[in-house]
Amino acid sequence: MSDLILFWHRRDLRISDNLGLAAAYQRSSKVVGVFCLDAGILERDDVAPARVAYLIGCLQELQQRYAEAGSQLLILHTDPRVGLPQLAAVLGAKAVYWNRDVEPYARNRDRAVAEALKEKGVEIRTKTWDQLLHAPGDVQTGSGAPYTVYTPFWRNWSRQTKADPAPKMEKAQGLSPNEQAQAEPAGVISLPDAKDLGFVWQNDLPLLSGEKAARTQLARFCEECIQTYDIERNFPAVLGTSQLSSALKFGAIGIRTVWAATIEALEQTRSDQARAAINTWRQELAWREFYQHAMYFFPDLADGPYRQPLKNFPWDNNKDQFQAWCEGKTGYPIVDAAMRQLNQTGWMHNRCRMIVASFLTKDLMINWQWGEQYFMQKLVDGDLSANNGGWQWSASSGMDSKPLRIFNPASQSQKFDPDAEYIRQWLPEIRSLDTAMLVTGKIPEDECERYNYPAPIVDHKEQQAIFKQKYRIQKAAARD
Numbered sequence: 001m002s003d004l005i006l007f008w009h010r011r012d013l014r015i016s017d018n019l020g021l022a023a024a025y026q027r028s029s030k031v032v033g034v035f036c037l038d039a040g041i042l043e044r045d046d047v048a049p050a051r052v053a054y055l056i057g058c059l060q061e062l063q064q065r066y067a068e069a070g071s072q073l074l075i076l077h078t079d080p081r082v083g084l085p086q087l088a089a090v091l092g093a094k095a096v097y098w099n100r101d102v103e104p105y106a107r108n109r110d111r112a113v114a115e116a117l118k119e120k121g122v123e124i125r126t127k128t129w130d131q132l133l134h135a136p137g138d139v140q141t142g143s144g145a146p147y148t149v150y151t152p153f154w155r156n157w158s159r160q161t162k163a164d165p166a167p168k169m170e171k172a173q174g175l176s177p178n179e180q181a182q183a184e185p186a187g188v189i190s191l192p193d194a195k196d197l198g199f200v201w202q203n204d205l206p207l208l209s210g211e212k213a214a215r216t217q218l219a220r221f222c223e224e225c226i227q228t229y230d231i232e233r234n235f236p237a238v239l240g241t242s243q244l245s246s247a248l249k250f251g252a253i254g255i256r257t258v259w260a261a262t263i264e265a266l267e268q269t270r271s272d273q274a275r276a277a278i279n280t281w282r283q284e285l286a287w288r289e290f291y292q293h294a295m296y297f298f299p300d301l302a303d304g305p306y307r308q309p310l311k312n313f314p315w316d317n318n319k320d321q322f323q324a325w326c327e328g329k330t331g332y333p334i335v336d337a338a339m340r341q342l343n344q345t346g347w348m349h350n351r352c353r354m355i356v357a358s359f360l361t362k363d364l365m366i367n368w369q370w371g372e373q374y375f376m377q378k379l380v381d382g383d384l385s386a387n388n389g390g391w392q393w394s395a396s397s398g399m400d401s402k403p404l405r406i407f408n409p410a411s412q413s414q415k416f417d418p419d420a421e422y423i424r425q426w427l428p429e430i431r432s433l434d435t436a437m438l439v440t441g442k443i444p445e446d447e448c449e450r451y452n453y454p455a456p457i458v459d460h461k462e463q464q465a466i467f468k469q470k471y472r473i474q475k476a477a478a479r480d
């Protein structure tokens, strides 16, 4: 048996600040990376072309980083349950290391891969929780249960000491040409383009792929935006958020590195206001962890509503209205602008994610899981835990204590896009209309016709009343 350790990357696409990789490298300098293009994920019907384009870009950069360090990142186009044990056996690897994940698919896959490797006598090391500052189970209530409410989770989470970034893998030893030749029949391929995998994405991504771009973006955000984040983050026309979500989803940047940047940002200011803004951004990082812990402890969240009143809810599920929502043609300018932003860029501002999710569920009375799936089909940062958490929150089906949340599109626009800047950006066909019309959504019929913009497909006030009535009935039935 050689000194070779295989490190299996999945959503930790970097060589710096990677806990599992650092542990492998500490044990042996001969560390070779592996990524499996997994049909079990890529052939699902909720994979966004933008997300795969981002992923492939990250893998391209990761291959370069491995080459610079003196090693390789091997790409397998096989089921990891088959491909990894075969590769490990062919190369006589001493061990396979990987970081843990919270998703139900990941947990089943990883169990099966672990068993297959053990059968072949290959050691595995899988204890590291790289993608989180605190592992599930490390942040619990006084009675040792997982939190189901965010605020006490945040209080406990923020009190706990966070680890420093893990050391970078520097000079490693890779496979010899002979070993590389041996690896090929085990399914090693050259990295394909996204379009070779059936995913076509031709627009720019909100964040370029890879660790370098993510670090640059983090530095820019900390320099220019973090000190005013608590205010600016609400306005979709302003670039006031970090746009690091795809990097965090795929681990193009380490979460400890991100946390270290917030410490530095705090050290650089004496302003209480700026400190409060930095803290608000930290709270978003904690939301990310809250939803991942929730997915780990309550995997059923992935399959449907957490709360009883929203189970078997009598949704209208009108397919034409759903189509209009998807295309940004509901006649509600803020909703339509947001959906066009999603369709064209693969990203949507958080305020708008909440507005369109409320509109789909409370105004159109369409099952939130349709929206959840559509988001996954489009989002560059689409992530099971965050997306499911966001949708359950918006649909009032989730864990949090304030159950019925209905957003009024007009008041949201008035508050957060008062000059209709965002609406004009994404709905160019009606950009010449008065700001008041765009913001309130009260566009005269003849203007709608003139600019080929739809009249509202439902009446917000009426729909809100119907939803509340349905919800009351469901709640009463759940009590019986």
Ligand code: FAD
Residues within 6 Å of the ligand: 233, 241, 242, 243, 244, 245, 246, 248, 249, 284, 285, 287, 288, 289, 291, 348, 349, 350, 351, 353, 354, 357, 375, 379, 381, 382, 383, 384, 386, 387, 388, 389, 390, 391, 394
């Ligand atoms: P910033 O405001 O800079 O926040 C920093 C980071 O914190 C984000 O990159 C993200 O990793 C995390 N974060 C921020 N807000 C949340 C949140 N509410 N929940 C969990 N993590 C958060 N986020 C995703 O990463 N993937 C999704 O699939 C996703 N789907 C969503 C669906 C709905 C219906 C809603 C309401 C929210 C969803 N979010 C999702 C959360 C949030 O909208 C995005 O994380 C955020 O808009 C990404 O932009 P940013 O990187 O500029 O965020």
Ligand code: FO1
Residues within 6 Å of the ligand: 009, 010, 011, 035, 036, 037, 038, 039, 041, 042, 047, 048, 051, 052, 055, 101, 103, 104, 105, 106, 107, 382
């Ligand atoms: N991980 C992989 O190991 N192989 C893939 O082919 C792969 C594709 C992929 C596509 C979209 C996406 O959102 C994530 C993807 N991932 C892939 C990462 C995935 O999130 C992790 O593998 C999880 O552990 C799966 O539960």
